[in-house]
Amino acid sequence: MNALLVDDSRLARTELRHLLQAFPEVTVVGEARHAQEARTLLHELQPDLLFLDIHMPGETGFELLASLETAPHVIFTTAYDEYALQAFEVNALDYLLKPIQENRLTSALSKARAKLMVPAPVAVAVAGPEAEEAPVAPLTEHDQVFVKDGERCWFVRLSDIRLFEINGSYTQIYFEQHRPLIPRTLQHLEQRLDPRVFFRANRQQIINLKWVESIEPWFSNTLKIKLRGGGPEVEVSRQQSARFREMLSL
Structure with a gap:
């Protein structure tokens, strides 16, 4: 999975890049400091996954997404929990609060992996109403x-x-x-x-x-x-x- 990190804080981007080193299937292909820079890199790099801050100079993360015709899968990274419902309304995979915990990042990446790597559906008999769902990571009490x-x-x-x-x-x-x-x-x-x-x-x-x-x-x-x-x-x-x-x- 190719990932783009968008955050106005250099320290936050560095910490997230460091955490992502534990996941060899993820390649960080670029970093952006604000929405305008992110928009250019999204067009050039076509990442699979976007780690997106909400509060940034100029446009917010939500405004960036609203301006895109197509967008990769999004995982929000923010210090504010009051935007969680709005994040899921724009179909975000997950919503990670800073400082990002490794177990929450693991869960978010499992969701991304399931979205990006699920094979095309085939006609098979299913055992129940949820048999078609892709497996996702277990949740902890802190999630x-x-x-x-x-x-x-x-x-x-x-x-x-x-x-x-x-x-x-x-x-x-x-x-x-x-x-x-x-x-x-x-x-x-x-x-x-x-x-x-x-x-x-x-x-x-x-x-x-x-x-x-x-x-x-x-x-x-x-x-x-x-x-x-x-x-x-x-x-x-x-x-x-x-x-x-x-x-x-x-």
Whole structure:
């Protein structure tokens, strides 16, 4: 993947270039200090990937994108978190807050890799509604995710989500006082979430272990868990109760 770095801070560009050295599949083909310079280099270099700051002298990163007829895949790099929703509205792959963490950069590049290297679709039988999706990097509790339910949007840190629960053909997310629905299965979420933090309690629910308030024995050697912050009590299946004890006992 050929990448262009656009940031008015030379130090920020140097730090990002240094971080990208850990990813041999990424080649930094150029750097730009502002939108006008970036526009010229985009035309000349035709990069696959654009690491783009938002606040720059002259035009913002959003204004640069709006002026382009075509653009590479974009990963925003910024010190400001209030533009996250706007970033996803312009189909950004990811939104990295400075100082950029290596695990977040890894996740962003995995998304870029999936977009750029997925083979052309072929006619095959699929196992379920999500089988056609390209694999993406696992998420940590420190990652922030974009959640949209109808006309409402959130940019929420996974550590703030205490429960995922099946609701019809959707999954309901519990964080703060919100209960949005997303078109994802628990199986898909379980594959993406850190198993050291998010535990599949039963066929209907995944809990955040750091939100557990109390645990009590329940019927047939199972467990019942109460979470801080409200929401339903969670009855852990017999198989998962045994796994829970084994995983968390000294």
